[in-house]
Amino acid sequence: MDTDLSPSQIVRWRTAIFAIFLASGLSIATWASRVPAIKQSLGVDNIQIGLLLLGMGVASILGLSVAPIVLARLGAKRGMLGGLLLVAVGVTVIGVGTDLVHSYPVVLIGLALFGFGNGSVDVMMNVEGAAIEKQTGKTILPLFHAFFSFGTVIGAGLGVAAVAMDLAVVAHASIIAVLIVVIAVVSVANVPAREITGDEQATSAPRGWRERLHTAMSAWREPRTYALGVVMLGMAFAEGGANDWLPLALVDGHDADQALGAAGLAVFSIAMTVFRVFGGPLVDRFGRVMVLRVLALTAAAGLLLFILAPTLPLVFVGAALWGAGASLGFPLGMSAAADDPAHAATRVSAAATIGYVAFLCGPPILGFISEHIGLLETLFIVVGLIVASGLFSGAARPLVPAARERVES
Template identity: 75%
Template sequence: MELELTRPQLVRWRSAVFAIFFASGLSIATWASRVPAIKHTLGVDNIQIGLMLLGAGIASIVGLSLAPIVLARFGARSGMLTAMLVFAVGVAIIGMGTDIAESYVVVVGGLILFGLGNGALDVMMNIEGAAIEKQSDKTILPLFHAFFSFGTVVGAGIGALAAWWGVGVVVHCSIIAVAIVLMAFVTHAMVPAREITMDPDEGEKRHWRERLHTSLSAWREPRTYALGVIMLGMAFAEGGANDWLALGMVEGHDTTAAVGALGLAVFSVSMTVVRVFGGPLVDRFGRVATLRVLAGLATAGLLLFILAPNTPLVFIGAALWGAGVSLGFPLGMSAAADDPAKAAARVSAAATIGYISFLCGPPILGFVSEHIGLLNTLYILVALAIASGLASGAARPIAGSTVGAGHRAEHR
């Protein structure tokens, strides 16, 4: 039997998921903003910092893989609460490991919890966002991802102020951890029961091998890999910008470091703006057409960024690049969740591809750039953006799903 939400219930549910996306972004920026202080206090080098990031990344992928099992066994309401508590504890341990224990091992332990909780939450909050889309019959996931971006902006700002005022890492991380715990319990109370939210339900308890078989089922579907191409191209291009755009302006276009940082800011603002306003565009023109246009914008922006003869055109290229990659990840997640019965496994698979792209993409670009130069290396992103556009047909809604189909016929 299909249960209907009242309007106030839907608003509370949607508000809770906005807050959860925000909390995830806040936690990530809290860690990232204090890396210099952590490095200084522990006396570690860049290689050790890289190993920290690797540990968190591997833990994230484990969390992504476990999320479908947690969803089926406990539901998103309890699963998201648990995941948020896990990464909140991880954030607190990062602070304590830095300023109290002054232990590299303790900080790595905190990062493992941080990555595990955030990875599991990534799947569950995207499935909740997709369920809200179906209840509303509107594309909302891009706006949810915009709130993740808002969380990173707020977290980075708080981190900058904490560093400026000389606030210790343990104090800063503990305050953020408490805030996340409070958000976890408040949002838990606002999320409806699993029957309404379209959570997968195991029914009778099954053997762990059966649950594992179900969670891995998406990897046997060709559509998963086609969606993976979309997310691979866009996640690679987004991660590449985060790590190499500013340096590309400095080394490739002879700008100052401040101008390079401003270029990255233009990219980030452009991406966030399109995420805020992207949902109505998708509802008007459909996922496939939107993704193809954005892939074209990303391609044009990258080429302009690489080839521009002056700084103003480089900034325009950065803005187009940011706009072009803005919706690849959220729309890929939305497409993966079209079928509620298989959403957990498919979103987990799609998110894993995206995470691996974020983890592996920037180091690969860095290695290649040592041989052919940074701007020339960005042609790899051009090729991936084109491939993403060519694979966009995979995001077409499946039979029975109307979210992301577009409504052009209504306007004739």
């Protein structure tokens, strides 16, 4: 059984998971900020960079897929520690491959380790965040995801500083790797062992890991998992599509210059981060379903305005509405999946896997379609997925005891 936690233990637990979300964002921005330097050092073209991204994406999906097994075998504490250490090793290998051995395969290996570690940690840190929500009775997963965004901003800023100081990729990567290791060790030490996150208490009778794995996979047999998956899929496409295609859509579709393209993405990201910081109290006041429906309407209207607006100021308004509307779908899907504390880890793992696979696979799919019909026209597909997300948002309604029994049966 889980033991009661003191207020100070809960604060340390929450702070630790904030730090882990931040470290994940930091690592991703570190890699992204040095892509030009890596390309130049290796002497590769854009196609080869694309293959590196593909390798990282495949490894990330594998990490997402095995996360339930890691949870069943090791629990969230040891799983997160191992995943973050793997991220640190991967970042270091990327730097070594870039500057010391100038080897494309070594960089690819580093990205595979990096992607696999981040993919598995993504699931487990959401499991922990959902467990904290259940412990405190407050909606705070959006704030955890805001800390991921803070990590990307910090990582991008450090990347700019590293480039300005002409710091080699291997030195930059090694510094970030050490920082990630420190965050991992200190944070995990402050995460309590909880049975609902797969961490058996010392006083509990240990269960066989095969039994725990069977429990972990049970969520995939529940219709509610897939309904929540639709909610998260639409918003994952909305977020991932913006991150990869919004600047280019501004430049190619609205004849903006590259600086305005970057500014459009900044507007989207700021709107999303602000709503993730302040969205929790709105959910606690108005409920998940109402907030999800309103935000789906906001995201769809914003994206339509972005596509169809005749002037750039209106396009930027559309980008802001798009970002605000897409902000809470993913974290609120996590919250809904964790409604039953006894099965929180398994259901959050399944829901997170659906969302992250959509986030990783969505942008390349959009890019392929855009080659045939145009980028702005392709974004109408995302509008349709956002509408579907809103229509399925009733699946996020908090479970009452009778509903929990039906889900479990």
